[in-house]
Amino acid sequence: MSSAGGSKYQYLAALSVNIISISYGAFCGWPSSSFLELTAEDSPLDTGPLTSRDQGWVASNICLGGLFGTLLFTWLADKIGRKWCLMWMALPNLLGWVIIPFARNPMHLIIARFIGGAAGGGCFTVIPIYIAELASDNIRGTLGVFLVLTCNAGVVLAFVLGYYFNYAQVSWIVSSLSFVFVGCFWFMPETPQHLAKINKIEEAERSLRYYRNIKTNPAKELSEELQLELQKLRTTEKSDADADGDDNEATGVTWADFAEGKTRKAFLIGFGLISFNQLCGCFAMLNYTAEIFKQAGSSIEPTMAAIIVGFIQLLGTYTSTVLVERLGRKLLLLVSAVGIGLGQSAMGIYSYFQVLGWHVSTFSWVPIAGFSFMLFLAAVGLLSLPFLVISEIMPQKIRSTAIMLLMSVLWLISTCAIKLIPAFIESLGMHGTVFMFASLSFSAAVFIAVFVPETKGKSVEAILASL
Known part of the structure; x- marks a missing residue:
């Protein structure tokens, strides 16, 4: 391999992690066609057709779920790392879809949307951090826009599926994306910056080498730019080791x-x-x-x-x-x-x-x-x-x-x-x-x-x- 490395594993990581944002995009697009079915006279809900008030709560509750997910998954991202935080997002994402086919009243749909929205809050909070910490400066922009691109792809997917299938069938089809996400993203390493931040410098260097496609090159053969990145990781380790203590330096943020x-x-x-x-x-x-x-x-x-x-x-x-x-x-x-x-x-x-x-x-x-x-x-x-x-x-x-x-x-x-x-x-x-x-x-x-x-x-x- 060339000492300059490559970007193919960065693109692979960005595509893998954004599979879950396709699913969230489908959550955003789901009401468009589903409300036509749920507000009809022959609505499958036991309580009858959705009222305008119910539609407002079902539609907007995804945002309240997003607020909850933002707080929860940002905290988790620092506690257990970016990768495993993202892996855990598959659970609320899956639950949100699975609840919908069994919904019998508006409250069930509101709960499902809240849970699915929580996964979306995590997506728009943790995925940008993950990408910013692994991407090279010259492709960081392209990889960063993948989040919204795949989310919009999910919206279109929901619209198209809603044209051919009923609301419950759409839920079952899109729920499979949670398993695809876990299967693809499982093999990605933690970000180099987070590993260096918690003083795992050797793992951080291996992660950086993976994402730069330079896994076998000795440091002296690397380009000047990549040697500088490795040096930054070691500097992070040193400053953390010189700090007062323990986890506070790694995770504690104050108003100061x-x-x-x-x-x-x-x-x-x-x-x-x-x-x-x-x-x-x-x-x-x-x-x-x-x-x-x-x-x-x-x-x-x-x-x-x-x-x-x-x-x-x-x-x-x-x-x-x-x-x-x-x-x-x-x-x-x-x-x-x-x-x-x-x-x-x-x-x-x-x-x-x-x-x-x-x-x-x-x-x-x-x-x-x-x-x-x-x-x-x-x-x-x-x-x-x-x-x-x-x-x-x-x-x-x-x-x-x-x-x-x-x-x-x-x-x-x-x-x-x-x-x-x-x-x-x-x-x-x-x-x-x-x-x-x-x-x-x-x-x-x-x-x-x-x-x-x-x-x-x-x-x-x-x-x-x-x-």
């Missing part, structure tokens, strides 16, 4: 750790990105795809509309994986935020003209085009890249805690947005609601342009130094 200027700035940038990820309204509006198509006078049936939207998102996320290491994170985020605002503005103008009583049926394609344009550019940047950027800009010591706090904020905003959007539409109208989200999207563009650093190809140390 956030007080240092650059660390505080990194956290605030992450807070802004995560907040705008939800405040742009794209994720909340996804839950109203059928209503948007209906208002536009589209003849496309709701299940087919959902499939089309899912593929648009998937295409946008794939575009992000192709461009993220070429154009950089900041440019994609900026273009995404501006594009979302423009797409929403077109939708809002059409809706406002409808309210004024103007004859706009000739332009019924405008809201559909605006919605599709919005979702495509959202997937390219603002819905996919914040998770990558926050894992890149956070110092290693506070990375787990910071991502836990930021993801908790995301789940809370997401829950509120999904629950409150009907109230916004009622009080502001569809046009007012969309204009509100458009103004927040343009605000996100200003924030990104002013505060967000470019992280492409840079180490965490270099990124922090640039803040």
